[in-house]
Structure formats: structure tokens, C-alpha cells
Amino acid sequence: MKLVIGHLYPRLMNMYADRGNVICLAQRCRWRGIDVEVRNIHPGPLSDAADLDMLLVGGGQDREQLLASQDLVETKGHVLRDALGDGLVALAVCGGYQLFGEYYRDHTGVELRGIGVLPAYTIHPGEGSQRCIGNVVTMWHEEKLVGFENHGGRTYLNDPAAALATVASGFGNNGKDRTEGARWRNVYGTYLHGSLLPKNPAFADHLILQALQRRFGVPSLPPLDDTLEAAAHDRALKLAGA
Amino acid sequence: MSYEKVDVSRVRFAHLRRILAILAAKAAGAASRRLQRGGGTALPGLVAEHVAPTLLGFLLDQVPGGTIFVTGTNGKTTTAALLRNILANGDRSVLHNATGSNLTRGVLSMLLLHTTWRGELGLAPASMAVLELDEAAIVQALRQHWPSCILVTNLFRDQLDRYGEVQTIAAGLRTAFSHLDSGTALILNGDDPLVASLGDSYSGPVHYFGLDDPGMARDDIELAADSHYCPHDATPLTYARAYYGHLGDYACEQCGWQRPEREVRATEVALEGFAGAEFTVSLPAASQRVHLRVPGLYNVYNALAAAAAAGHFGATSESIAQGLDDTNPAFGRAEVIEVGGRRAWLLLIKNPVGANQVLRLLATEDEPLHVLVLLQDRAADGHDVSWIWDVDFERLASASVIAGGRRAEDMTVRLKYAGAEPSAVSQEIASAFDRALADVPSGGTLYVLATYTGMLEMRRVWSKRGLVRRYWEDQT
Numbered sequence A: 001m002k003l004v005i006g007h008l009y010p011r012l013m014n015m016y017a018d019r020g021n022v023i024c025l026a027q028r029c030r031w032r033g034i035d036v037e038v039r040n041i042h043p044g045p046l047s048d049a050a051d052l053d054m055l056l057v058g059g060g061q062d063r064e065q066l067l068a069s070q071d072l073v074e075t076k077g078h079v080l081r082d083a084l085g086d087g088l089v090a091l092a093v094c095g096g097y098q099l100f101g102e103y104y105r106d107h108t109g110v111e112l113r114g115i116g117v118l119p120a121y122t123i124h125p126g127e128g129s130q131r132c133i134g135n136v137v138t139m140w141h142e143e144k145l146v147g148f149e150n151h152g153g154r155t156y157l158n159d160p161a162a163a164l165a166t167v168a169s170g171f172g173n174n175g176k177d178r179t180e181g182a183r184w185r186n187v188y189g190t191y192l193h194g195s196l197l198p199k200n201p202a203f204a205d206h207l208i209l210q211a212l213q214r215r216f217g218v219p220s221l222p223p224l225d226d227t228l229e230a231a232a233h234d235r236a237l238k239l240a241g242a
Numbered sequence B: 001m002s003y004e005k006v007d008v009s010r011v012r013f014a015h016l017r018r019i020l021a022i023l024a025a026k027a028a029g030a031a032s033r034r035l036q037r038g039g040g041t042a043l044p045g046l047v048a049e050h051v052a053p054t055l056l057g058f059l060l061d062q063v064p065g066g067t068i069f070v071t072g073t074n075g076k077t078t079t080a081a082l083l084r085n086i087l088a089n090g091d092r093s094v095l096h097n098a099t100g101s102n103l104t105r106g107v108l109s110m111l112l113l114h115t116t117w118r119g120e121l122g123l124a125p126a127s128m129a130v131l132e133l134d135e136a137a138i139v140q141a142l143r144q145h146w147p148s149c150i151l152v153t154n155l156f157r158d159q160l161d162r163y164g165e166v167q168t169i170a171a172g173l174r175t176a177f178s179h180l181d182s183g184t185a186l187i188l189n190g191d192d193p194l195v196a197s198l199g200d201s202y203s204g205p206v207h208y209f210g211l212d213d214p215g216m217a218r219d220d221i222e223l224a225a226d227s228h229y230c231p232h233d234a235t236p237l238t239y240a241r242a243y244y245g246h247l248g249d250y251a252c253e254q255c256g257w258q259r260p261e262r263e264v265r266a267t268e269v270a271l272e273g274f275a276g277a278e279f280t281v282s283l284p285a286a287s288q289r290v291h292l293r294v295p296g297l298y299n300v301y302n303a304l305a306a307a308a309a310a311g312h313f314g315a316t317s318e319s320i321a322q323g324l325d326d327t328n329p330a331f332g333r334a335e336v337i338e339v340g341g342r343r344a345w346l347l348l349i350k351n352p353v354g355a356n357q358v359l360r361l362l363a364t365e366d367e368p369l370h371v372l373v374l375l376q377d378r379a380a381d382g383h384d385v386s387w388i389w390d391v392d393f394e395r396l397a398s399a400s401v402i403a404g405g406r407r408a409e410d411m412t413v414r415l416k417y418a419g420a421e422p423s424a425v426s427q428e429i430a431s432a433f434d435r436a437l438a439d440v441p442s443g444g445t446l447y448v449l450a451t452y453t454g455m456l457e458m459r460r461v462w463s464k465r466g467l468v469r470r471y472w473e474d475q476t
Ligand SMILES: [Zn+2]
Pocket: B230, B231, B232, B233, B234, B235, B252, B253, B254, B255, B256, B257
């Protein structure tokens, strides 16, 4: 068994060390005897995404995010939309999350188009507005997710039921409606980095299992010893005061 | 806020205010030293700044031989220490904020140690000041004082929750520099595209420094590199050679912008692990083989920066070589202690590019590695510890590693995913150190990699045990 993980824009969108999510998924597969190929996907044409099992994209600086947005919408848009519609498992964090939504309106009012797979849009409330920075804890079903957020834009969902999780402590999508992240099919968008997956192994395994189910019909995953991960998770909970 | 320079002499009641500020600051400094509080070095400056906000400019304007501000993401402390040692010779004294308190209050605290209660610095005729300021503090300081020279070491991604994006920092520096007159020279890292671009539209003199050694080049540009785009049209830069991070020989194929001519260059670099480095420094007038006691390629860059600034003040190649060779590692940057028949190195890590350089240095050691990583998340470290996932800790996969500090658990997970088997976790730094040292065989070496406050705490533990001097005693 082998999974192919596509790391979208590893150079452009690498601001919050979201590489950690790729490392985490790859290791958790290898520790279970599943082969992994990590494929870096840079700007430029993408002929086919059918052999990808997972797609990850992180956050970038303003200038990089602009370049990524152009490439995503104009060059790769239809190929990725087809693959994601077909059940490709994807995790988009921070700036990547914003680009997977409908649009991002920056602090000057200029709109950056997204590929619109997530029912979300993002508005930066303007220069001088407070950034959403700090430790964050959310409820995802029965699980607590922990991470760190650092974003100026506020994200709003067209349908509140599309939220990934509910904020327990921190800002989340917009600091108002207590939603965090968004989900459509197997596509997950979130503001949590830290990196997200190493400290939230249950969520990491959820993504792996979805990819295995889609490709190989695998029903479950053998457990791993997550003592160290659990300790880091608990420490993050304590720091967030949750 | 205005970037106009404040004319300190015209502030009403300024003189009385200054005297009050100095008296209050000196009292605070004395009390702080009596209490032996670790954070004492910045307190007098903090008090003085509050009472007389333009005191810093008033004092710096009195320095007769010239003032130098040193800024950048990595290497400020070491560069300032090297430069101070080159410039200080004979009768010339050089004021220097040696212990890494690089905010305006830290500089002011140091200056106050030399100030009479009337506000007179009273320095010998040729005396100079070499001042380390972080990327935000330098913008504040430039509102009060225009230095003879500003040195920028490099700009890398650093604690994002504290400093913001690297592009934003560069933009802030560019604006602050545009208000200077041509009496201020810029000394810039020509191999760093973002730093080099600060000289593009500058009206005063600009001197660039950089490396010329194919043997030091990497095959790839690290993923952690973060500004390898043309500052003019955002086209990805093409690298003929990359050294580390985004430092190298670059050009933009779109607009033709490229690495500038560098007056001060290092060639034939020989790295000697923790023993230091040897290289040839080429200055416009002469070349000189020099030895450096601080290790790693990143310190060769720091030495070049110091050489370029010293050259601007007319230092000869011999005095540059002498000053570089005389400099021991600065506060918490590759300091070494002897403890119980073993050695412990203390190495500051605070962002991906800097940490990767330290790991590359460790990789040159032959013996099995014993490493303690102290990860903290206080304000001075950055609250966000994500950056550890951008560091190639995979290099420690076969080392014996222990994690400590407030975020020891995060570090342990990082090490586990890097393929290492981290053995113990302690948030408490003294006990993490004892535990790590116990694993080191007699005659062996422990490498302590620490974020900023982890470094301070480790040093405090050592000073309590009499292994290093208390850091306010280093303040000369
Ligand atoms: Zn260009």
C-alpha cells in the first residue's frame, strides 16, 4: 500500500511551518508499514491530480499568497476542483484555507479569488485592526484540537453547518461566531497551525484513514503509541487555559 | 508617528527632566543589582525612557568618534562584539551593549553606566559606540539619533507573532533609512537580496559585504528560505550559488536586478568545527588571512560585516585580523563551560535559518552527539513554537537527545518525528541539564541548544553554580 501526498506550494506557502503536517502524515503512515511518496507541487501547470491521495497547503506572506492565488485560480483550478470533488483528502491551513474559499478581500479592499471549494469567504477588516494571534482550542466532534493562530483576515461561512469545529478558547474563523475552519467533502480548512497534526494525532489519523478508504477500502487503522503526542496536546490545552 | 528627528535641545525643561531621569535610573539600577535580579540590565533604561523620552539621542549625540547601529535577524550580538574588538585599541574606548538587551532601554541602561548625573558622557576624544538594536528598536532609535553607520546582517523569518512578516520589517527599515541624511553610511549584506535592496535607493554611502567560495555552496536552496523573490517585481530569483537560507549569488531574470558588487569579501573559507574558521578577507586596499574563534559559516558572515564596518572607519587589514582573532564567543552564542570533567556548549537557536546553521555545525563533530534542546515560548522567544517544524532536526536522528523548557513536550514530539528517540522531558531547565549531563561520558561534550529565554535561564543556573560570571558583571 502506498499513499501519495501532494504538498502544494512548499516554497510559497511555508510561513507557519506547515511542513510539520506533511512530516507527521508521512511518519504515521510509515510507522504502520504504509509507503508514502511526498510530491512537491510548485506553480505551473498540473495535468492530472488523480493519483494524489492527500493534498496539503499552508500559509504564506502577502506577496507569496498573491502569487499562489494567481496560480491556483488561473492554472490549477479546474484540475484540483475535479480531484477534490472526487474525494481527494485535503488540509488547507491559514492562507491556504483562505484560498480554498471563495475570495479574500485584503486590508485595502482588493479581492483575491480563491478556488471556492469551501463555502467560506474572508475579509480583512483593515489596517490597524487587531490580528487574531494566540493559542487556540476547538471542539471537533468529541475531540479537542489544539494549535496556534495568527491571521488578520476574518472568515465567514455561507452555511454555519460547514464549520470544521467550535471554538473553546481563541478566535477561530472571525472571533465572533465561535466557528473554526470549514469542511466540504474530504476538504478541511483551518486556522490552526503549530504544527496542527503532530499535536492532534486523532485528526491526523482521520485524514489518513479517509485517504486509505478512498483508495483501498481499508476500514480501520492500527493504533500507535501516542504518549508523547498526548503530552504535547495536554500542555497546549493548559497554555490555552482550556 | 513622525520620522522627523527630534531636536532634543529644544524640548522645554529638557535639562531638568534629564537630570531627574538619570537620578531615577541610577537608583533603579543600584536596587536591581542589590536584588541580583536577572532582568536588571534593562531596568534603568526603562525608568529613564519613561521620564525623559529623548535621553537616548541626547547621550548618543555626545559620542565623539562615531556611532554604529547593528541590526538584522541573526548575528547582531556576535557582529557587534567582533566590531567592538576591532575598533577598540590604544586609547580609543568603545561603548557596547554586550549582554544582548537590544531594545532602546537596554542601550540606554548601558549608556547610563557612563553618564554623570548632569547628563555628560565625558568620553575620551576618539571614543565610539557600537550598539545592537533589534529590527523594531532601531526604527525608534533613528528618530532620536542619526548614527555614523548602520550595519544590517541579514533578514530571515523570525518570531512571527512578535515581528510580523520579513517583508514588513524590510519596508520599515527602508522608510526609516529614507529619512537619514548622507552622513550615515549603510553596511549591507550583499548576499541577502532583501538586505541588499535596502541600498538600492539610499542617498548616502553604501558598502556591501559577502562570500565568494564555491566550496561553501549548497546544491539546493533550503525550504526555510523565505524571501528569494526579486524586491522589485516579485519574480523568483535565480541563484547561481546558494550558501544558506536565501544568502547567495542571485539575479532576477525579469528585470536584471542582481547581487551588488561587494567591496569586502571572504574567500578560501576553512571551517574548523567548534574550533572556529579561517578565511581570507579581501578589502578594497588589501587581503589578509584571518582566524576566527567563533564557529560556523554564519559567523564568517558576522566577521565580514564587522570587517566592512571597521573598514569604513579606516581600520587596516592587520587590525581587522587582530580584532577578529581576539574575540571570544559572545554571551550565550557558542559559550563553553567545564563541568564535572565534561564540557557543555551553549548555542542560541531562535529561528529556522539560525537553528539549521547550528545543526550543520553539530554535524561536523565526530563523536556521538549528546544534545539538550531547551524550547521556551515566552515573549522574547515568540509564543508560537511552530517554527521547530521548519528546522532539520532530522540531523539529530542518531544523537542522544533530551528536551527541556516550557515547551519541552512540543520539542519531544518534533524529535520523535525526526527519527530520534528523545529520552526524558523536563520543563525545569536545571533538572533537564543535570539529566542530560548525566548521560555524557567523562571527557565528553554536551551541546545545549536553547531559545532566548532558555539560554538566559541556563546561564542563570550556571552562574548560581559558579560556572559562568553573572551577566551584569560582563557589562564594561
Ligand atoms: Zn526583478
